[in-house]
Amino acid sequence: MSTSGRLLRLLSLLQTPRDWTGPELALRLEVSARTIRNDIERLRALGYPVHATRGSVGGYRLEAGASLPPLLLEDDEAVAVAIGLRTATGGAVTGIEESSLRALAKLEQVLPPRLRRQVSTLQGVTVHVRRRPTGPTVDPETLTELARLCREHFGLRFDYSDRRQEASQRRVEPYRIVNAGLRWYLVAWDLDRADWRTFRVDRIGAGMSPGPRFTPRPLTDAEVEALVARGVPPEARRHQARVLVHAPAAELANRVGPWLGTLTAVDDASCILETGADNVEQLAAWLGFLGADFRVTEPPELVAQLRRLAARYAAASGDAEAYGSSPGGTRPQSGMVQSSRPT
Numbered sequence: 001m002s003t004s005g006r007l008l009r010l011l012s013l014l015q016t017p018r019d020w021t022g023p024e025l026a027l028r029l030e031v032s033a034r035t036i037r038n039d040i041e042r043l044r045a046l047g048y049p050v051h052a053t054r055g056s057v058g059g060y061r062l063e064a065g066a067s068l069p070p071l072l073l074e075d076d077e078a079v080a081v082a083i084g085l086r087t088a089t090g091g092a093v094t095g096i097e098e099s100s101l102r103a104l105a106k107l108e109q110v111l112p113p114r115l116r117r118q119v120s121t122l123q124g125v126t127v128h129v130r131r132r133p134t135g136p137t138v139d140p141e142t143l144t145e146l147a148r149l150c151r152e153h154f155g156l157r158f159d160y161s162d163r164r165q166e167a168s169q170r171r172v173e174p175y176r177i178v179n180a181g182l183r184w185y186l187v188a189w190d191l192d193r194a195d196w197r198t199f200r201v202d203r204i205g206a207g208m209s210p211g212p213r214f215t216p217r218p219l220t221d222a223e224v225e226a227l228v229a230r231g232v233p234p235e236a237r238r239h240q241a242r243v244l245v246h247a248p249a250a251e252l253a254n255r256v257g258p259w260l261g262t263l264t265a266v267d268d269a270s271c272i273l274e275t276g277a278d279n280v281e282q283l284a285a286w287l288g289f290l291g292a293d294f295r296v297t298e299p300p301e302l303v304a305q306l307r308r309l310a311a312r313y314a315a316a317s318g319d320a321e322a323y324g325s326s327p328g329g330t331r332p333q334s335g336m337v338q339s340s341r342p343t
Contacts, residue, residue: 040052078107082119142208150175153215155212158172158207172188174186185228239299239302241299244266244294248270256273283305
């Protein structure tokens, strides 16, 4: 094996999250321990921060450095990264799409032809739907900093504006960042309130101040999801809805997260969905994606919006008489709107 090939193989081993002893590396690469030491020095000269510990359990590992040296990716890892960059959209993170495109251009430049063909094949049969964010976006640097504080268990001070636009200063122990739809939330222990709280990241003011380290409290993923559901309850939104859905509650639960609403079984084939939204138009459209028949009796604004949508869709399909001759036409009945699949 050439020196350059051996260095690449050595770097690939060091990128795994573990410590390697000199004898282990020498055995893997079929060289002497002295050669391993020389190769480690070559990698350091190229900018790779290879850390060495002494003693009977000492070894080598690759640590974070001040700059980003080249990375070695296995074939499947390179394809996964390229696909992820291709499908990244602006969404609720400001500027992420442009950064993804720049990174993708660099990656595709060095991909072997066989891997480039795999990525191009997927791109050729995939339709990318661009969506404009429907609300405030967050700064990726803010997300990165919050993630670091969560991982390293540092406290945090920040200015916060709640949904009533009331400002306050918070002192918290940050634990998790949660992406729920187009919103990002920070789950944290509020030191002044001695309780768990969720904070919308786009409402956190600029100039966050890290605090001292803290000892983390036990917190499971299920508890995090419950906290987000509790902190962003549908009943806190402007428009509330009670929907009878003709589908089992267990089946619908796979498509309706707790932050979208609560489900109560009526029988083995139907359930009640209690949900809410700040925008009745979005709520009406979202109900159409439940994948099941449903009936709405309240609120009146949602019933009216569903009728408008029904008339519009009926007109688009050439069956406008079913709901009136104009897009705003309504049935003579009142009090409820029921969806029905075509037979």
